[in-house]
Amino acid sequence: MAVDAGTPVGALLVLEGLEEPLRPLGEDVEPMDFNGAQAQLVENGGELGLLVVTFTGYFLQVPASACRWLPSDALEGYDLVLGPSSDPEGLAEQMPSLLLERGFVTTHVILPARGRAGILSAVKQLEDCFYRLPIEFELGYLGRGPARSDKVAMLEGLEAGSLAESSGLLAQERSVSEHLRLLKHRLQEPLGIQLSSRTNLLLRLSGAAPAAEAPRAPAPREAEAFLALMGRRRLCLLRFLGPSTGKIRLIPREADYPEVSMVACLDLQVLFLTQLYDFQFEPDGECLVLQSFLLEEPLQMVFQKAEMQPARRAARRSRRASQSQVLVKGMSSRDPCEADLHEKLWTALRHGGCDGFLEIPKTRFDVDQYIDYEDQQRAMASFKSYCRHQGHIEGIEIFDAAFFNIPDQEVRGMDPEQRIFMETGWLAMSDAGYEREKVRIESAHIGVFVGISGSDWRDVCKAPSANGVPETFIANRFSYAINLKGPSFIVNTACSASLVALHSAKTHLLMPQDPLDACLIAGISLNVSPGTWAGNCAGAMLSFRGRCFSFNNTADGYGRGEGCAAAVLGRGEYDQDDDTTCGTLAASHSNSDGRSASLTAPNGPAQQRLLRAALSEARLQPTDLDIYEAHGTGTSLGDPIEVSAVRKVLTQRETPVMISCSKTNLGHLEGGAGMSAFCKCVLACMHAEVAPNQHLRVQNPNMDTEGWPALLLQEGQALKGEASYVGVSGFGYGGTNSHAMAFGKNVVTSRGGRAKNSAGHPDCFPPASAGFQYNDSCTSAVAYKDIPECYMSCRVHGIDDIKFFNQHGQFSRACSEGDLQRLLFLASTVETGKVQGFDDTKTPSHPQADALIRQVRSAPPEIAMVGDNFEDWQSNGVPHLSMKPGQSFQVDVMEGGRTFWSAVPSSKPRSVKGLSIQGSFNGWTAESLVARETRVGLYEFELSLGASGSESFQVLVDGLTSQVLHPAEPHCTSRVAPVRGPRHDAGRELAWVIQGAQRDRFLIEVFLPPGEVQSMSVTWFKLRDIAPLPSLQTPPAPAPQPMVLDELGIEE
Template sequence: MLSVQGESLVGRLVNVTGDHEVVEGAVAGEASIKGQVVGWAPEEQHCMVRSFGGALLRVQSASLAEMEEEFDVLWPEGDNLRLLGKEVAECLAKKMHCLVQTFASYEVGSQAMEMARKRLGWRRFPKELEPSYLGQNAQGKILWLPADDPRREVRSPLESCDRLLSKLASGLYVECQDTLSFLPDGRSDALLWLPPKSQKEEEANLRQQERLGEEHVRDGQIEGHIDFVQSRKVCALYQVAGSANVVLHSAEGVPVHVALRRGQVLLFRHDLSTFSHEGSKDSFAMLTWIFSTGYAAEVQQLAGIIGKEADVASGVISGPLSPVNPLTGKTVSVMSADCMLAGNGVSPEEYWQMLVMGTDGCRHLSPVRWDPEAYFEPDKDIAFGKYYSNHGGFVVEEYILGFDAAFFGFTDEQASMLDPIQRNTLEVGYSTLLKAGWNRKRLGSANIGVYIGNCGTDWSGMKPIIPSELPSVSAEMMAFRLSAMSAHSTSTRLSYTFGMTGPISTSDTACSSSLVATGEAHNAIRQLDPGQKNITSSSGNTEHALAIGTNGLLGPFSWIGLCGPKMLSAKGRCFTFDYGADGFGRGEGTSGIFMQVTHEEPTERLAIFCGTNINQDGRSASMTAPHGPSQQECIRASLREANVTPADIRVAELHGTGTALGDPIEVGALRGVMKDRKVPIMKTSAKSNLAHGEANAGMAGLVKCVLMLNHHSVSPNVHFYCLNPHVDMNGYPCQISGELLDLGSNTGYAGVSSFGFGGTNARADIWAKAQTGFRKVRQVDLNMIENVTVRCPKCLGSMEWKSSDAVPSRLPKPTGQGRRLAHCVRESDNYDFCSHCYDGSYLFGQPTPEDPMPAGTAYIKGSWTAFSEFEEMKVEEGAFTFQVRLGETRLERFYIAMQKKEEQAIFPWHASGARGVRVKGPCAWETGHYFVVDGRDDEWPEGSLVKIKAWVEQRLNERKVSWEMLREEGGPREMPSFSHSYQVVGSLTQMKLIPMKAVRGLRNVFEYTTRLGLQSLETFHFMRDYDRTQVIYPARHLPRSSTVPVRGPDAGGTESFFAISGRQGDRLLLRLEVSDAHVTVSASQSSGTRTWHSQEGRMRKRFFVAGSSWDRRIAMDQDADHPDRYFAQVMVVSRTCAEEFQILLDEDPNRAIFPEAPRSTSGGSMVMGPESGKSDKKFLITGYPGTTFEICLDLQSENKWKTVTWRKLAEEAPKAIAF
């Protein structure tokens, strides 16, 4: 009997036990029909019931009985897919499987099975692959259906069943990222699965079943199978007809039994569990899988494919390969560019169109700027105190004078006073930054250097303050006027407006100003060798820089000054290289580039900075006369830095002002450097289009070079009709063209020169790929690269991208046959870890072993002797062993070498060197890769005797290195005898390493005495054994309190310093004591002594969550039972429903934990750090505003993908979020 009657029955699940009338569809004839009450008719006192077989029944309430739920989710009324997806996702998150009851028609299911039986092409999977799709001990045959198009009308029962799976998948897509922590990437085609009709048919199917062979390796079938296994996340098993018993096996080992009836869909996490399916004789099932390939999309960057490998993989068949610093593996890349130039070149795209068409961007002076009547005299010979040239490269006035004051935070009154080139710099600068991915929000406190070339304008003369108006001008506006009209405020204005904290510089070297600024920016962020320090700011190393050139023609006074010595062309143009060169035309505009240090091959990169140089003529013929030898040396120096030969340069963007004296000298200087070549160099100059942009000239030429290489074309020179007779081209392979030329290659080098009339010369050389047109390089094709590797998330060693086969220490010689395809199939379907970490068996193939260990003696070198000598290891039971006592820091590092040869070193694959990291070698030692014995975490006291053991496992010839403390009765019997040294460095020592003196009679106590200098604040930290990876520093930079703990020695504190203040000349005594890993730092002066102490044990680390929208950094709580786990709760507050974050050790951005792939979801990428965090690599949480998540940091996670995870907490009452 039912507990309720009447209208309250609607929505109830019921069994139909008595008489009923079929209104729609058909029933299967079971003794008990199950369904849901969907309506109530009070007049007739009967219910409308929708059966699970799709029929609509009219039933008296007396013929109904309550039904117990035998499923997890009921298909919602009206196909509410959003609700369906939410309920299924929550169920999957809770117990990894979900049984969905549908209302699919049994009749349609039977018809679908009959249609399926009539289809051709049924087969079985190869024996080794079948369990990955159909589970263990599967029987029957399979057939793939064509892809379902949800926009197409259903035309058959089989398509109706496939469409049901499409609806279910689309509802689940929305919830995957938030609830299941993966990004969905569509679903597979439907797989039909029919059992055999008889044992005889099953035996026939088995006889026809394939076995894997080498042909399956060659045709990529094994690799396709591994792709499937690595991408599948959720399997949807739809029992269309018949029934089945399904058993799910998870990692916990507790099997889950599910009775699957027709019309039901079982969804389960196929990436976390396996299954078996035993169907009835009339069983007919349909399967599909929801995929996630988020990590594979990042493989180009994550696999470390940079430089030449990336060029080959992207189809570079002509032209030089990309230059990468062989020592650092880094490049300085041009990530974006923007401009506001004459000829309507108000963007790089418009600029290129103007160049391609050979446009003359010069025009007549507009009277909007000033009244020319009082200043213009067309006769050059009598134009005393006036100008005779009234044409120039003018930017359209609406761009020069138009300005969105409110966006940049100015009042209309302030904007009217602001120098237009300051306005243009703000506009072009922000546009350039925005194209590189830096919006206004990200720019706040961003460590970006700003370098501007600016010679000033006539603006102050055009905006004088009339004495009679002085009383009406506020003091605030008078102060603003000083900065609004000064050239030096331009870079300051840009950084201040957007809150950037990097270094700034303004260059005024006349015509070479912008290229000088570019050279300064390049020098500030590049590194020529790994140990070189970057230019630093208060935010640490600068790896991003914005370089801008700007110039404005805003008044007549500078025109008059240049016309006096007859420097300007009467026609107001630059006739570069031409017989009619009579001086230069003036131009204006603003252009800029954004550059950054890149560690990978960014797809957004426009070009690579190869070399820059700046020099001075010195005392030449006159201060304004060009000096050929100095120009040559500037060009040669840039090429030396770029490590390219002059013959590699295909395009030369010349200064080319169009003067009778300057052009021949510049061409001669370039000839002296570039003449030995087989392919002609193409010479061009943007000044022929734009006139002489003065402070912006070099930057306009640099942007033009980037555009030419990106379009594999050289734009024509304008106004070139007859070669200047003073330009000597005899025997010099050179081409000056008046039409568009094809560069003839996929890549190329271009150089731009800029020479100031005061004698300051600047040069920049760049490399770029063609990004459009018929020579355009394609996206990286990984099949072109023989070894595509990623890191194993367990042992951190390299493994092949697809097969997860561990890469041997010494790679085999390239075969030139493209990428090595996957050749092994694992029994357990687990390809997360490399073959060294996988302990299961193989169904096909065997992984590549390491080479046999060479014979010889092993030697060890460690920090216990400051890496001063190799020491011989003993041989015990087939292993090399060595015993050492822990020093005062209880932290030791070492590596091993056969026969004392560093090219036969044994060391960890990853620089962390912790336990569990795979061992590499014997091969060439990689700088900084040490095994690390950390007695602090294991509570091993100073002087503990540690035994180091190295041996070879028989399986795969795997190298192993381990260490353990040997227990001594009563504790350590002796202390290490080696005396380590300590040094102090900071502003106190002018950043030089100064050795500290050991205090006589005290062990491991050191002192340094000095006097305070002129600065009110002096900084310092310490270094052990002159080793930059053993720094002792405060947990917080410039600590105000002595409660801030001491950290180190490690490599994380290079940017953190202690601080002390006092009177000039005051005596200062620094004292450092290191005992049993406890570090005490004291600073004594006349005003008193400040002392800092370290913290010991696993409680010494503090982590903070630094997010994009949270106004403060959130401290993480340490788990008392598991001290290597930390938790923090955060709330989504952004209107974008997304929060980006990194985890900082001690709130220090230089010790950040971040994902290898930008915007990684929970467990969606390898976790890096603590190290200097890349600002573009952050974790991404998505959810509605007010949703709370718990972030977990597990430092001992076996899988480094799972080091940082998060989960959504149970929803409470909605919270009001203020925007």
């Protein structure tokens, strides 16, 4: 067929009769012979010639006489052609029919030769960013076959910047997104697939050099996310960019479909249904493959009912016989990781995996002048710091002086350590239930004990004052401002200062003479002067990498941190049901090294005596200590000495002791380190959990732990018992050691005996009773939105305190978690929704519902990843791969937080003798459906549309109006809507609606598989449409609506 001026743009052509080789437009290559080349018409200039693009991506200006239409049988191996002048809407209209007919579509994507070369060049430059997937995930992502040398990278994760844009990689990303947009609403009717999203573009490099590092084993959370993704994928898109070719096999999952093999030539795109096919790619050489999964909307869960079985637990009691225990009545913190309340501290340490180290900002001092990060020896010789990171807290310059009645002229010269302590100290008192005005008027016999290792403020203060600079005033100023009349002093024993202050406070609190009402203890440390940095570096005390690599083989010194933590101690009997108590100080002790290797050298025997004395005071055996919070500064010799001392005391154990260290998250807070660690210990008791260590990869070879049941944790872990003892040590470099031991019961998580009712306590903002203009803004919803216990909900409220944002702007969420060993409830999947997991808006009111759903949503499953095929894995979690709409599951929530999901057998209707139909076409009287003999469970009915061109109908079981099957939505025109029923009260609005022209004849099919109610389906076809699908090997000539060139990375 001849090509002329009327040939539409987008037509597929073949070039013949070219008299001489042509040089492609815009290409620096030699002229080539294009006779026989297939091409697409880009611009029809009539007598002036045609602008075409060949299938290999070269643009040419050719005469019309050298072109003819491409024959219908010439597209070998392709169903469709997608080029710069293709009509994307027209191509998308053909894809559903092809997918329905055979389950896959092949498309030749015309890419400019220069664009393809740019992509391959960019990938070569970025090859070091490619990695190998975990072996367990390779089958799901890379298909079957030997793919052990294949490397992958997510385009979103590459630090490509302008390189990705200029090379055309981002244009490929947009092209895949365009496929999702075009298919999103076209597959629901023919295939019952409602696409919602897709995975990020995966770059797969096959046949290249293997990755430098072996893949790590996936964590349970990652494995569950992988299974959820595999359960949601519906189509897989593969695009082959070369430079080598290969062989692609589509392997059917069902016997009804044949295996398909094809050559993966350049620019081939294969789109196939993952429910019908798996795939295998065998490259002939190095080949880049772009891949993305098109995903269906995640299924929602609807909470149905719950059955509670109370547990009989052997409650662990404190062996402490004293009639007057030391209670922790309130806490607060201002630590790195944005942990400006102690609830945030726990979330950051336990769930966030936070590293609070930042580069020292220039607002502290001129880092360029005082830090030489490039050369450690040169920095030491020139009295500069070689470390530029610290565990950092923000806003130390902001202070609400009016709340504490401090005049402005005095504030200007006031040490920031005083400011931070005053705010944090008052938050701890407010958490303990004290009210400012009442204390100011009546005063209180409360002692103030502050651990501090010095202050840099005198070196940088430009407006010094007599009572603003000396650190000796830090405790006295608080007592003065709040009107507290107990003892008030600081303790400076360097790194053990705040734990020694805690021990001193306990001693004063238990003294019978002049008994105190309570004690406020705090530890504080800020870094505001370069002098201290330079001095520490001169002694090679700091880590060159700027972190505390506690217990790791890279430990080379400590990383400095700053922060403040405070707690209020009182006397009384510990009661788990007392909402005003967080836990107890079970024991504390302090001693000195005496003569040892040197004044500053750690002393193992002294540390052993310290721990034994604390155990003796608490009347505990070494086996009773559950968690040891280590001093663990991250020095190559200090950590082994401490671990060796602890081992000699706690060696006789049947269960392992958990060893944790907050310095890996916060840095070494020096004088304030002990109190931040003690608050962490109390929070560990309240949750019956232990937080992991950061930066722990390879154990320090100097540490001898072989044969000793101890766990240096890399992941958080729940404790088996309800009550726990947690000890923390602090060692001053001058030889003063201190140890404190916390005891408490699980009052927060559902494994505990009671959800802590902390009405009035803060979740995200300080309580209204705090009064002052707190300088923090709530960023937790953004920074920690995906953590199971985010900042907003780590305080668990009682069921009687149901509220969301109260009048003070505090966010509260009602959760009541009882002492339950086994919680049974039913959850049903419904149609696709907006949020994966549980739809709280559809959850009935139930005392345990909120806590139960929150736990099931966040509980990590136990997955046995046996073998390479993820479909064979055993999991006690959500059955992502087998879930169907309408299916019900029983979820057992066991002691310890584990969940077990099992499918509930479908409630089948009574023995069905037959199905009937009623509707507007027969006056809503029952007529029998005809059962098709060739297929069990399939029923049919023919009808003609009336004058209105619309008819409604319902299906009846055995012709009974009390057994109505109906669609999930009223006046339903969709043939893939879920079927509901049978029920007796379904109104006529709950009916399917067929629309068309008068006298159009339709065939209604109702399919009811035996014993599978959730798989019932109702559909209909216009009788004239029932015919074999036409051959779509050659697409019809597209309309002249050019595709946006940028989508394929083609420049106009």
